[in-house]
Amino acid sequence: xxxxxxxxxxxxxxxxxxxxxxxxxxxxxxxxxxxxxxxxxxxxxxxxxxxxxxxxxxxxxxxxxxxxxxxxxxxxxxxxxxxxxxxxxxxxxxxxxxxxxxxxxxxxxxxxxxxxxxxxxxxxxxxxxxxxxxxxxxxxxxxxxxxxxxxxxxxxxxxxxxxxxxxxxxxxxxxxxxxxxxxxxxxxxxxxxxxxxxxxxxxxxxxxxxxxxxxxxxxxxxxxxxxxxxxxxxxxxxxxxxxxxxxxxxxxxxxxxxxxxxxxxxxxxxxxxxxxxxxxxxxxxxxxxxxxxxxxxxxxxxxxxxxxxxxxxxxxxxxxxxxxxxxxxxxxxxxxxxxxxxxxxxxxxxxxxxxxxxxxxxxxxxxxxxxxxxxxxxxxxxxxxxxxxxxxxxxxxxxxxxxxxxxxxxxxxxxxxxxxxxxxxxxxxxxxxxxxxxxxxxxxxxxxxxxxxxxx
Amino acid sequence: xxxxxxxxxxxxxxxxxxxxxxxxxxxxxxxxxxxxxxxxxxxxxxxxxxxxxxxxxxxxxxxxxxxxxxxxxxxxxxxxxxxxxxxxxxxxxxxxxxxxx
Numbered sequence: 174x175x176x177x178x179x180x181x182x183x184x185x186x187x188x189x190x191x192x193x194x195x196x197x198x199x200x201x202x203x204x205x206x207x208x209x210x211x212x213x214x215x216x217x218x219x220x221x222x223x224x225x226x227x228x229x230x231x232x233x234x235x236x237x238x239x240x241x242x243x244x245x246x247x248x249x250x251x252x253x254x255x256x257x258x259x260x261x262x263x264x265x266x267x268x269x270x271x272x273x274x275x276x277x278x279x280x281x282x283x284x285x286x287x288x289x290x291x292x293x294x295x296x297x298x299x300x301x302x303x304x305x306x307x308x309x310x311x312x313x314x315x316x317x318x319x320x321x322x323x324x325x326x327x328x329x330x331x332x333x334x335x336x337x338x339x340x341x342x343x344x345x346x347x348x349x350x351x352x353x354x355x356x357x358x359x360x361x362x363x364x365x366x367x368x369x370x371x372x373x374x375x376x377x378x379x380x381x382x383x384x385x386x387x388x389x390x391x392x393x394x395x396x397x398x399x400x401x402x403x404x405x406x407x408x409x410x411x412x413x414x415x416x417x418x419x420x421x422x423x424x425x426x427x428x429x430x431x432x433x434x435x436x437x438x439x440x441x442x443x444x445x446x447x448x449x450x451x452x453x454x455x456x457x458x459x460x461x462x463x464x465x466x467x468x469x470x471x472x473x474x475x476x477x478x479x480x481x482x483x484x485x486x487x488x489x490x491x492x493x494x495x496x497x498x499x500x501x502x503x504x505x506x507x508x509x510x511x512x513x514x515x516x517x518x519x520x521x522x523x524x525x526x527x528x529x530x531x532x533x534x535x536x537x538x539x540x541x542x543x544x545x546x547x548x549x550x551x552x553x554x555x556x557x558x559x560x561x562x563x564x565x566x567x568x569x570x571x572x573x574x575x576x577x578x579x580x581x582x583x584x585x586x587x588x589x590x591x592x593x594x595x596x597x598x599x600x601x602x603x604x605x606x607x608x609x610x611x612x613x614x615x616x617x618x619x620x621x622x623x624x625x626x627x628x629x
Numbered sequence: 630x631x632x633x634x635x636x637x638x639x640x641x642x643x644x645x646x647x648x649x650x651x652x653x654x655x656x657x658x659x660x661x662x663x664x665x666x667x668x669x670x671x672x673x674x675x676x677x678x679x680x681x682x683x684x685x686x687x688x689x690x691x692x693x694x695x696x697x698x699x700x701x702x703x704x705x706x707x708x709x710x711x712x713x714x715x716x717x718x719x720x721x722x723x724x725x726x727x728x729x730x
Contacts, residue, residue: 207689209708209710214688219638220658220710221658222641222657222658223638223641223658224638225637225638291686291688291690292686301675301678301680301682302680303632303670303671303672303680303681303682303683304632304670304683305685306684306685306686306687307685307686307687307691309686309687309688310684310685310686310687310688310707311687313687313688313707314633314663314687315636318638318659318660318663319635319636319637319638319639320633320634320635320636320663320667321633321634321636322632322633323632323633323634324634345636345637346636346637347634347636403680405678405679405680405681406681407670408632408670408671408680408681408683427632428632438690548678551685551693552677552691552692552693553677554675554677554678585691585692585693585695586686586690586691586692586693589690589691590685590686590690590691620689620690620692621692623702623703
């Protein structure tokens with residue numbers, strides 16, 4: 174029998190561990206990754222000619238980052254690695270790729286989607302000004318290019334990444350004006366039982382807050398963002414917000430890093446026809462999978478933050494677990510004891526992630542409260558008022574129908590950054606549960622492609 | 630005034646390129662985005678509003694940072710490295726189409 178073809182999409186923590194499991198089983202998987210280098214976003218590698226050591230780049234996770242990179246380096250001869258390659262569609266049992274002007278359709282026996290996450294954004298008036306960046310983007314700037322996104326930076330939103338990136342900026346010598354968290358401090362206390370699933374990670378989080386306090390950075394909890402103040406020419410000039418006690422305040426800055434934790438990149442799972450289910454805790458639609466990562470479609474497996482936001486440590490375990498499931502389904506021998514142990518690890522990470530979701534909740538009410546003149550879709554400048562008017566005129570209450578009429582979700586980012594907030598706004602306006610609004614369907618190509626007509 | 634601030638790794642060879650016809654200096658290993666925003670405060674004009682734009686996600690997901698080569702190739706500034714002698718445009722060079730008139 175010919176060797177089964179396993180395709181792994183993504184070379185972050187889950188993709189790397191999945192590839193490692195395949196190679197150990199004697200299979201040479203195809204690993205397709207959009208990045209120039211492996212590591213994904215969380216363990217993103219700096220360019221070759223940069224010299225900062227692991228401890229400086231990855232802090233408490235330095236050992237994990239280094240181990241993952243070394244694993245990938247050692248695998249390179251044993252895998253078919255295709256960096257800087259976009260998977261833009263999955264159809265007819267094939268993965269469709271584009272790299273530069275080259276394109277290919279590759280059939281597979283097993284497909285492991287390790288697609289990772291992007292920032293989850295709650296729009297705020299003025300977030301279209303130059304100098305506003307996603308929180309993850311602000312971390313990429315520092316980690317992979319050694320720059321700060323501005324001369325004076327405000328971190329606004331919620332989630333563990335808010336504190337991590339702000340403290341990384343402080344330690345790198347950037348001027349951090351404030352950390353403004355929309356989550357009330359009391360939410361953390363309620364989440365404590367679940368957060369205790371991983372005491373060392375919880376302690377790392379506490380230490381980050383101490384770093385910020387020692388540096389004299391203003392940290393506020395329970396804030397309500399009102400507006401990013403700015404100018405169409407020079408960009409961001411400050412942020413206006415309400416404190417937990419309801420007082421309005423303004424902080425001057427020339428850059429804002431904003432985000433509310435993360436959202437999985439599920440478009441490829443959608444194009445592979447995987448079933449989705451609504452997750453009430455995070456208020457997101459997620460692809461369904463069994464405990465080992467099998468999707469509802471035979472031969473498709475889901476792992477890491479691309480399936481559900483459980484963090485980088487969980488991604489390593491779920492990547493390996495999904496690969497073992499794929500290998501078992503292909504009739505290859507798999508250590509059942511290891512499978513059971515990985516399931517236990519993932520369950521513990523899931524408990525911790527549930528704690529994080531409770532401690533740093535998605536402020537759905539802020540979408541409902543967006544003023545009519547606030548930009549909701551920053552790709553095409555569609556305002557909250559535009560979407561509300563479309564709903565009144567057309568009666569559209571379903572995500573894809575509202576998109577068709579308003580263009581919210583149809584621009585360059587294809588709904589990645591406005592889609593979740595738009596659904597909340599529609600739900601509030603129509604007075605119905607957000608799950609009834611549905612979810613934006615994945616569309617191929619999942620990112621814009623170059624149309625190139627050559628002489629060949 | 631620059632938008633980005635370099636916090637380290639500045640001991641790299643410099644690279645000369647042109648942006649909208651004007652020369653700028655970058656460092657080897659810079660992305661186009663870091664090169665342009667270390668030399669200035671914007672990447673482009675929004676095509677749907679009055680404001681300037683300077684990118685957003687830095688991980689190839691939002692497409693807010695498109696720039697062009699003089700021959701019309703579109704580049705994602707956040708994920709394209711600088712190269713000596715590059716000539717970058719921050720607005721799309723005009724395409725010419727055959728006309729029936």
